[in-house]
Amino acid sequence: xxxxxxxxxxxxTAHVLLLGQATFGPLIALGWDWAGAEPxxxxxxxxxxxxxxxxxxxxxxxxxxMLGLYFRPGSSPxxxxxxxxxxxxxxxxxxxxxxxxxxxxWACLEGALWGWRRWRRWAVYGLLVLGATNLLWHFxxxxxxxxxxxxxTELWGQQLSYRDTLALFADPETLARVFxxxxxxxxxxxxxxxxxxxxxxxxxxxxxxLPDDFAQRGLRRLGLAALVAGILQLxxxxxxxx
Numbered sequence: 001x002x003x004x005x006x007x008x009x010x011x012x013t014a015h016v017l018l019l020g021q022a023t024f025g026p027l028i029a030l031g032w033d034w035a036g037a038e039p040x041x042x043x044x045x046x047x048x049x050x051x052x053x054x055x056x057x058x059x060x061x062x063x064x065x066m067l068g069l070y071f072r073p074g075s076s077p078x079x080x081x082x083x084x085x086x087x088x089x090x091x092x093x094x095x096x097x098x099x100x101x102x103x104x105x106w107a108c109l110e111g112a113l114w115g116w117r118r119w120r121r122w123a124v125y126g127l128l129v130l131g132a133t134n135l136l137w138h139f140x141x142x143x144x145x146x147x148x149x150x151x152x153t154e155l156w157g158q159q160l161s162y163r164d165t166l167a168l169f170a171d172p173e174t175l176a177r178v179f180x181x182x183x184x185x186x187x188x189x190x191x192x193x194x195x196x197x198x199x200x201x202x203x204x205x206x207x208x209x210l211p212d213d214f215a216q217r218g219l220r221r222l223g224l225a226a227l228v229a230g231i232l233q234l235x236x237x238x239x240x241x242x
Contacts, residue, residue: 020188025052190226
């Protein structure tokens with residue numbers, strides 16, 4: 001149905017936007033707090049972290065909704081067969097660990113948010129790095145490999161070994177999909193984090209209506225990072241199409 005395709009496209013777009021803040025947002029918060037000497041820099045970093053936690057749950061929710069729509073009653077066997085085969089090819093323990101990795105990321109972000117004003121900075125920074133890299137290293141390669149496996153009939157009917165799974169992760173098509181998604185996620189994270197900074201209450205800024213000098217420099221850096229990531233999507237997109 002046409003409406004269903006539109007809905008899935010909207011959900012997929014929201015999923016990438018939320019994934020961007022959930023993965024890169026904690027790293028942006030770390031850098032923001034590290035570079036900021038002003039008292040409110042830490043508060044802005046906290047707000048970015050809180051946004052990353054909300055985005056994390058949004059990523060999980062949109063992913064589950066898309067999965068439910070895909071495997072809804074009445075789905076054609078021809079549509080489901082490649083996806084199921086792609087899932088079967090990957091080691092089952094790898095898929096099972098996915099749930100534990102989500103819990104680990106959630107715990108890291110919750111711990112960092114709770115510990116901003118209670119723990120030493122190195123402990124908070126460590127949690128932010130662990131939470132972000134856990135998503136970056138595991139889920140984009142995992143789902144990209146599943147999609148690639150669903151298009152390669154020669155892999156169907158078997159379960160890959162650990163070494164073969166790593167080879168599939170390193171496959172050029174898998175890497176192209178991963179880099180393309182992560183670049184889009186980086187653009188989304190820079191935009192989201194910039195909005196968080198701009199929405200800081202006026203009374204907490206050093207000027208009446210504009211961000212302070214530190215925030216302006218940080219916003220320029222985020223804008224530049226988003227521009228570079230957006231430009232890099234062009235060659236990576238060509239690589240993916242090829």
